[in-house]
Amino acid sequence: MDTNIPVTSQPRIVIVGCGFAGLRLAKDLADSPVQVVVIDRNNYHNFQPLLYQVATGALEADSIAYPIRKIFAGQKNFFFRMTGVQHVDTARNTVITSIGEIRYDHLVLATGSLTNFFGIESIERNAMQIKSIPNALNLRSYLFQNFEKALLKENPEERQALLNVVIVGGGPTGVEIAGSLAEMRKDVLPKDYPELDLRQMEIYLVEAGPAVLGPMSKDSQEKAKRYLEDKNIHVRLNTSVKRFEDCRAYVSDTEFIRTENLIWAAGVNGAEVPGLPAEVVARNKRISVNNWNRVEGQTNVYAIGDVANMVTEDMPRGFPMLAPVAIQQAEQLADNFKRLLRGDAPVPFKYFNKGSMAIVGRNKAVVDLPGDKHFGGFFGWLTWLFVHLMTLVGFRNKVVTFIDWAFSYVSSDRALRLIIRPYKRTDFKDDKGKATAEHNAQTPQYNPSVPSPDAEVVGR
Template structure:
């Protein structure tokens, strides 16, 4: 196979990954006289902050996914290849992919981050991660199938294991999943399964540090916990899940919880790639970069977003938060710096502008930390919805998400609780 990319006089910039950072960079550069090769394993951009809403049957997967080719339909200088990159060859200025070798003038690593199970073998095999649309769909299928199975379970212990949910990680994702599960238990599931007693169902949220939403303000953290407990979530802070064998979750305090379901939202690590010395990688498998996002030791290789560890900022000695905004800002600045490189001008160093953070717990319950204002409750929930709605790519997607949210708000219900599995081939 061959990547079939035309040779032109333009400088070729290869971008690996079409997440927030890679996409922002490609969109900015596409307006200029350069050749862009955008590589991703999927043919769509995924809006990660709303994965949990797909997992909890609040949104269709298509509402938070956007086809890459549609974004660049009119950009003849952008070449999209859906493949996996297996190795970087810095000495040859090339990368190895499943389609063949691709050369570059400049390479940008924007592969993002994956789930970090911290080497826990049982957790890798049995827990449910949520770092992609496909994993979110798997979680939705799993949760809905559990309730179907619980209906016909022969004994109370089996039913308890199917219904109980343990969420590990008290960051925004863990809080949002727990809150949504609690609302489903309270409002939606009793209507779908009137024969079942949902007082049996327990939802646990475990956070190893002293508080949930530790990355946010004290007000957000305390309110977040208060909202979760108001919804009926059993919040355990300062406690770790140490093991999960598929039937029992074991805690650092010696507790044993009967559950078939552990949702892992406890940690992420950079998606590493072959071809670099181990010294290139820092904390969390992130690639060390300077203030211009250049990978340590390389002039024409860059990294942006979750994968990039820029430790020069005194406000963020352990690197910038692994969220959308740092990735987008780095992508946009790197696009400008590429033009400066070609004009032989001095590069502009990256300076993160913290626009704030937010998390939603449930209906009319959210927390928002802005640089100049911190607030919680119903107004925060409306702000959260507006910001996320405006951030989604595509007018149609915005409209579909808005309609789904509006319908859910008016009816306290949603019609997306579908168990959809890929068909497996059977022998003739």
């Protein structure tokens, strides 16, 4: 039943997911008299904040990933099984996985989040996303493949569609990838593609709200927008993409942007686990928990991180889906497990906001700190680099990332422009690993002869 996990007299805590929350919880329980079992469908921890740099060739994938077994080497109470969870049987205290059943005394769901396409099928079918390392590698390959195709096109509309990039979502991911692509357009692509007029490459950042970086201060929002526009990025606020088909990103029923490259960074859902009662699944598929992260109506099931929906007076819509929230919830839950083992009452979670930040490009970043303090520019950029470098898991990853960043800064170049695994839309797999070939077979190719009555082209 237990996939060769030894049975002991110690309580078993099963953690599903080894992102920021699951990783911290498992590490904080290292010296506790419990058995820690981590389940993840990957054998590595992925540092998601730097995925966009993998997608744009600034970093290689192994710079932001670290083997789970190596992280916990020497932790005697730790066991890992690489598998996907099919559902949870709370009546039997059992997790059903693709390799068998795993019993638990306490279950912690730290499954993170999935891309939210808001029910727009054409976008889910055709857009690129950036939630995982395979996503980032696919995006990198797809972009460079399209540059190669653009060299061969005589039709200016076909060539323009291959060059243009539309990023949907003005949060940190959207802002950061837009800035990174703009630097590629300026410093990298002209060296590789001198036959192309890269001035024709248009980058659009489309945001449905009134400002980029919505959760940040107005000062940081305005700075970030100015930095983006200084890089010749078209920032479209109060605008949403309605559909994406025939290589046209429609921002209204009649107005579209020609592009083969639409990057969706507009929203996320919680990665819920089947088997929990429907009433505990809140908006955006997050799981409702109380103030010590226990799932409502359950006695030994918990949720932390992005998948947890903890509503308080200060956070009536739940805590934001951010790494600092996930890490602090994991730390508090580890402390509460230790309290339970001693027979003490658990302590409610209290979030300490250490601030937020986003990078737009070289020497350009914005930082918000507690106490209504804001700064940006070069100092903000250095702060962003230092915080992310120190947060990376593994000494090797820190060193390699620092060297790559230093090389890029000095040379204004990126060496990782390799199409190692050519990407095809028919190879696309969704976040749950299920093939969507039936959708991809219908993926339209750009055809300028397809009529679009009264359609207005945005830009080129």
